[in-house]
Amino acid sequence: MFALHVSPVGSRRGVVDRLVVSLACVLAASAASPAPATAQNDAIVIRADRLIDGNGNLTSPGAVVVEGDRIVAVGGEELAGRGGVVVDLGDATLLPGLIDLHTHLTDRVGTHWEEVLITTTPAQAALWGAANALTTLRAGFTTVRDMGPTWPYTDVDLRDIIDEGAIPGPRMQVAGNYVSSTGGAGDARQFSIYVDVPVVRNLADGVDAVRAAVRTNHKNDADFTKILATGAVLSQGLSPGAQQYSDEEIAVAVEETNRWGRFTAAHAHGTEGIKAAIRAGVRTIDHGSMLDDEAIAMLQESDHTYFVPTLYVGVIVPRDGAALGIPEPLIRRSTEMMRYRNATFRRALDAGLTIGFGTDAGVFEHGHNAREFQVRVEIGESEMDAITSATSVSAMIMGWDDRVGSLEPGKHADVIAVPGNPLDDITALERVMWVMKGGTVYRDDRVEGR
Numbered sequence: 001m002f003a004l005h006v007s008p009v010g011s012r013r014g015v016v017d018r019l020v021v022s023l024a025c026v027l028a029a030s031a032a033s034p035a036p037a038t039a040q041n042d043a044i045v046i047r048a049d050r051l052i053d054g055n056g057n058l059t060s061p062g063a064v065v066v067e068g069d070r071i072v073a074v075g076g077e078e079l080a081g082r083g084g085v086v087v088d089l090g091d092a093t094l095l096p097g098l099i100d101l102h103t104h105l106t107d108r109v110g111t112h113w114e115e116v117l118i119t120t121t122p123a124q125a126a127l128w129g130a131a132n133a134l135t136t137l138r139a140g141f142t143t144v145r146d147m148g149p150t151w152p153y154t155d156v157d158l159r160d161i162i163d164e165g166a167i168p169g170p171r172m173q174v175a176g177n178y179v180s181s182t183g184g185a186g187d188a189r190q191f192s193i194y195v196d197v198p199v200v201r202n203l204a205d206g207v208d209a210v211r212a213a214v215r216t217n218h219k220n221d222a223d224f225t226k227i228l229a230t231g232a233v234l235s236q237g238l239s240p241g242a243q244q245y246s247d248e249e250i251a252v253a254v255e256e257t258n259r260w261g262r263f264t265a266a267h268a269h270g271t272e273g274i275k276a277a278i279r280a281g282v283r284t285i286d287h288g289s290m291l292d293d294e295a296i297a298m299l300q301e302s303d304h305t306y307f308v309p310t311l312y313v314g315v316i317v318p319r320d321g322a323a324l325g326i327p328e329p330l331i332r333r334s335t336e337m338m339r340y341r342n343a344t345f346r347r348a349l350d351a352g353l354t355i356g357f358g359t360d361a362g363v364f365e366h367g368h369n370a371r372e373f374q375v376r377v378e379i380g381e382s383e384m385d386a387i388t389s390a391t392s393v394s395a396m397i398m399g400w401d402d403r404v405g406s407l408e409p410g411k412h413a414d415v416i417a418v419p420g421n422p423l424d425d426i427t428a429l430e431r432v433m434w435v436m437k438g439g440t441v442y443r444d445d446r447v448e449g450r
Contacts, residue, residue: 042067042084042085043065043066043067043072043082043083043084043085044065044066044067044084044085044086044087044439045063045064045065045079045082045084045085045086045087046063046064046065046066046087046089046094046415046417046436047061047062047063047079047080047086047087047088047089048061048062048063048088048089048090048091048092048093048094048417049061049062049090049091049092049093050062050092050093050094050421051063051064051074051076051093051094051095051407052093052094052095052384052387052422052423053074053096053406053407053408054095054096054387054388054391054392054395054405054406054407055388055391055392055406055408056384056385056388056392058384058423059075059076060076061076061077062074062075062076062093062094063075063076063079063080063082063094064094064407064413064415065079065082065084066413066415066436066439067439068413068439069412069413069438069439069440070409070410070411070412070413070439071407071408071409071410071411071412071413071415072409073409074407074408074409087434089417089433089434089446091419091420092417092418092419092420092433092434093417093418093419093420093421093422093428094407094415094416094417095140095387095391095407095415095416095417095418095422096391096392096404096405096406096407096414096415096416097140097141097142097143097170097404097414097415097416097435097436097437098140098141098142098143098357098369098370098390098391098416098429099141099142099143099144099145099357099390099391099394099395099398099404099405100136100141100143100144100145100357100358100359100361100369100390100394101144101145101284101286101308101356101357101358101394101397101398102145102147102286102308102310102358102359102360102361103136103141103144103145103146103147103358103359103360103361103362103366103369104146104147104148104149104360104361104362104363105129105132105133105136105144105146105149105155105158105169105172105361105362105366106125106126106128106129106132106146106149106150106151106154106155106158106362107125107128107132107149107150107362107363108120108124108125108128108132109324109325109362109363109364109365109366110323110324110325111325112234112325112326112327112330113150113234113235114235114236115325116150116151117150120151121151122151122154125149125150125151125154126154126157126158129149129154129155129158130158130161130167130169132362132366133158133162133167133168133169133170134167134168134169134442135366135367136169136170136361136366136367136369137168137169137170137435137437137442137443138367138432138435138442138443139366139367139368139369139370139432140370140416140418140429140432140435141170141369141370142170142171142404142414142416142435142437143170143171143172143394143395143398143400143404143405143414144170144171144172144173145172145173145174145224145265145358145398146158146159146172146173146174146175147175147178147226147265147267147286147360148175148176148177148178148186148226149177152176152177152201152202152220153176153177153220153221153222155172155174155175155176156174156176156220156221156222158172158174159172159173159174159223160221168437168442170437171400171404171412171414171437172223173223173224173398173400174222174223174224175217175222175223175224175225175226175265176217176218176220176221176222176223177201177202177213177216177217177220177222178202178226178227178228178267179202179204179210179213179214179217179225179226179227179228179253180202180203180204180228180244181203181204181205181228181244181245181249182203182205183237183238183244184228184231184232184235184237184238184244184245185228185230185231185232185235185237185238185240185244185267186202186228186232186235187203187235187236187237201216204249206249207248207249207252210227210245210249210252210253210256211252211253211256213253214252214253214256214257215256218257218260218262222262223262224257224262224263224264224265224283225253225254225256225257225262225263225264225265226264226265226266226267227245227250227253227264227265227266227267227277227282228244228245228266228267229243229244229245229250229266229267229268229273229274229276229277229282230242230243230244230267230268230269230270230273230274231244231269231270232267232269233269233317233330233333233334233337234317234326234330234333234334234363235330236330239270239333240269240270240289240333240337241269241270241271241290242270242273243270243272243273243276244273245273245276246276247276247279247280250266250276250277250280250282251279251280251281253280254280254281254282258281263282263283263284263399264280264281264282264283265282265283265284265286265308266280266282266284266285266286267286267287268285268286268287268288269287269288269289269290269337270289270290271290271291271292271295274288274290274291274295275294275295275298277305278295278298278299278302278305279298281304281305282305283304283305283306283397284305284306284307284308284356284397285299285305285306285307285308286308286310286358287308287309287310288307288308288309288344288348289309289314289337289340289341289344290340290344291307291344291347291348293347296347296348296351296353297351299348299351299353300351300352300353306353306354306355306356306397307348307353307354307355307356308355308356308357308358308397309341309344309345309348309355309358310358310359310360310372311341311342311345311372311375311376311379312359312360312364312368312371312372312374312375313334313359313360313363313364314334314337314338314341315338315375316363316364316371317330317331317334317335317363317364318331318334318335318338320364321334324363324364326363342379345376345379345381346379346380349379349380349381354393355381355389355393356389356393356394356397357372357386357389357390357393357394358372359371359372368430370427370429370430370432371430373386373387373390373422373426373427373429373430374426374427374430376389377426383422383423383424383426384423386426387422387429391405391406392405392406393405412437412438413436413437413438413439414436414437414438415434415435415436416432416434416435416436417432417433417434418431418432418433419431419433433445433446434446
């Protein structure tokens with residue numbers, strides 16, 4: 001629909017061009033692409049040769065009936081004569097809108113987050129977030145959990161403006177501002193003792209400071225707490241395997257978040273930090289690169305903590321990290337972590353863990369989220385289980401299983417279609433051809449001609 005050209009990062013003209021092009025893309029898409037599938041009270045019958053409902057069931061042929069912004073019926077041939085406007089997608093598979101539990105929508109790919117803090121503005125992050133939200137939606141991801149922006153609370157504003165219908169994008173849960181320790185992952189003071197980025201204010205050391213940071217985030221309307229329990233791959237400071245918060249600090253973050261009736265997500269690569277986060281009662285272990293047998297057993301015994309690996313990022317960063325703007329020492333960290341990730345995921349599968357779907361999109365190109373599926377299947381997950389992970393399982397983990405994650409009457413009319421059968425070729429999920437969110441169509445390749 002439109003071409004994107006930006007000038008070099010270092011020039012002031014480049015900044016202006018990026019802002020203007022991002023805004024133009026969003027406004028053009030908002031004005032031209034999305035349209036209600038039908039008149040307000042009409043029904044629409046969406047048909048295809050196959051339907052995967054998000055709960056592990058395949059129907060062939062399949063149909064979904066939508067009225068307004070809700071699904072009213074799901075089935076097969078018995079719905080063929082149902083009245084209403086018919087959308088026949090032919091040799092395709094209908095699925096619920098996909099869910100990504102680990103994105104960074106306000107991040108511009110190609111600019112490392114530490115560079116962002118001293119070369120960009122929150123306004124730029126917000127505009128890139130708007131463009132990235134549309135890209136993500138059109139890739140079939142109608143719901144995301146955004147895991148903390150570089151510029152605090154730009155994700156809160158992005159979520160709100162999408163919810164208000166001003167711009168197109170996925171449904172969002174947002175972290176607002178992650179909680180980090182001095183010298184650990186996410187420390188925004190990694191430049192020089194003479195350089196500070198005070199507006200970020202994400203550092204918290206000690207139980208009282210962590211409690212205050214959590215309260216501040218939720219006061220500013222975050223949906224959940226993200227605490228950095230270990231060092232990170234794509235950050236200076238402590239190594240990814242090191243636990244950066246004490247057991248007591250992690251526990252108080254969960255305790256305070258629970259008071260707000262919300263969940264805590266723990267960024268955790270290293271084994272001891274993973275175990276500390278599980279003991280504290282976090283909702284998700286994100287990345288979880290160095291899960292050992294004891295940690296897996298702890299997850300098996302827990303009824304409220306879930307594993308959310310991010311595997312594709314470990315493939316793309318060692319291969320294309322320089323092009324993605326990632327410093328060489330951090331590319332080496334990612335390469336080292338790949339020694340663990342695939343084996344960890346294989347053990348998690350063998351143990352029968354409930355596994356959510358996350359990608360870390362923002363490190364790599366937004367809209368490429370579905371590349372995570374192929375990595376998971378190559379390691380040993382079945383195609384159906386991978387799809388269920390990105391639909392009903394992730395909806396349950398978010399606490400949104402009453403509204404998204406499966407094709408069922410009463411749920412939001414979030415429906416996508418991919419060509420062919422993803423159970424035969426999981427990469428079909430990378431070629432989304434039709435997207436509806438809340439009864440509005442945001443992508444229709446039959447009309448767009450691509």
